[in-house]
Amino acid sequence: MEDKTWQVYNPQGDRRVIVTKQLPGDRWLDILRGAGCRVDVCTSTDILGIGEIHAAIGTRCSGAIGQLTEVWGEKLFSALKDAGGTVYSNYAVGYNNVDVDAATRHGICVGNTPGVLTETTAEMAVALTFAAARRVVEADRFMREGRFEGWLPTLFLGKLLSRKTLGIIGAGRIGAAYARMMVEGYKMDLLYYDLRRNGVLEEYIRAYADFLESRGERPVTCRRAESIDELLQTADVVSLHPLLDASTHHMINAERLELMKRNVILVNASRGPLIDEEALVEHCRSNPDFRAGLDVFEDEPEMKPGLSNLDNVVIMPHLGSATGWTREGMSILAARNIAGILMGYPAWKKDSSLSFLEDAPPKAVPSIVNAEEMNLPEYV
Ligand code: DGY
Helix, strand or coil: CCCCCCEECCCCCCEEECCCCCCCCCCCHHHHHCCCCCEEEEEECCCCHHCCCCHHHCCCCEEECCCCCCCCCHHHHHHCCCCCCCCCEECCCCCCCECCCHHHHHCCCEECCCCCCCCHHHHHHHHHHHHHHHHHHHHHHHHHHCCCCCCCCCCCCCCCCCCCCEEECCCCCCHHHHHHHHHHHHHCEEEEECCCHHHHHHHHHHHHHHHHCCCCCCCCCCCCCCCHHHHHHHHEEEEEEECCCCCCCCEEEEHHHHCCCCCCEEEEEECCEEHHHHHHHHHHHHHCCCEEEECCEEECCCCCCHHHHHHCCEECCCCCCCCCCHHHHHHHHHHHHHHHHCCCCCECCCCCCHHHCCCCCCCCCCCCCCCCCCCCCCCC
């Protein structure tokens, strides 16, 4: 195994924090320096294994910022605790790579980075939806190969989305933002499935429907589906936004693909294992009008055999949150999670975390997912 290089910032800092990848911007480093931390950053782009992270934690480590590509579980949290650590932050809003129960057992607070990637990830889902609907990637390849010989009435016919039915599974922050973009932008009717009713989203769409009606246009509709199957049978576009856990793993499988319309568009900018990717390859092969837009994969960074040969699938390398503003915001939130716990701040429980990007942020820890279990006081 090649030895990784770690760059050390503020070597005289009396608390040591490890960061397993270089992060964008430099405000996050200033935050950690300001909290008296020496910061060790791994300069390699390779995905670090548990053994490498364990070695980096060593015998003195107060906190760590890790990546969604790493498995943070019993071994690492126990090592972090033994090294004097009290906090870990994922550099992501999703934390399916983290065993939060193990962290809690070892007295480690677990942070994530919500709020700054909502619109960015929703925009990626919109981009994938249209790339699939209008066959953007296939047509781009066709041009580059010099195959365009003139306009034709039948060339690359795609799918019109205006006034069709949008189905979203998971109406949390990102799902709801995507739904609003598609409903407002393309006047789609919304059908959503979520264990909890999203009253704010429903109310917003009702107000938009009233507005359309006041202009003499047909209003849009919004309804919570009784079941996933009902949504899959009805929608023209299906976009996935639930958390990944045991209950949502392979929620789209061979049987459910069969329920969907033959020419549906399936979008996943959430987590790869929501879809049984082998079943998807098979389904796309036998249903050429079915289209998928994928930003995430079951065994990232690998794809299941055959996926990359399919013209009816658009594939992106997990770029949902990849804008400069968002990635810098994620760095700041992750650093404030670490610094806030080390400075003994209370937990922030309000909705938006955007005030933590400002120069004078609240004296609180932006987002600790096990705050209750860790008995952290709440910021008031
Ligand atoms: C997240 O934060 O969970 C995203 O997947 C990163 O792009």
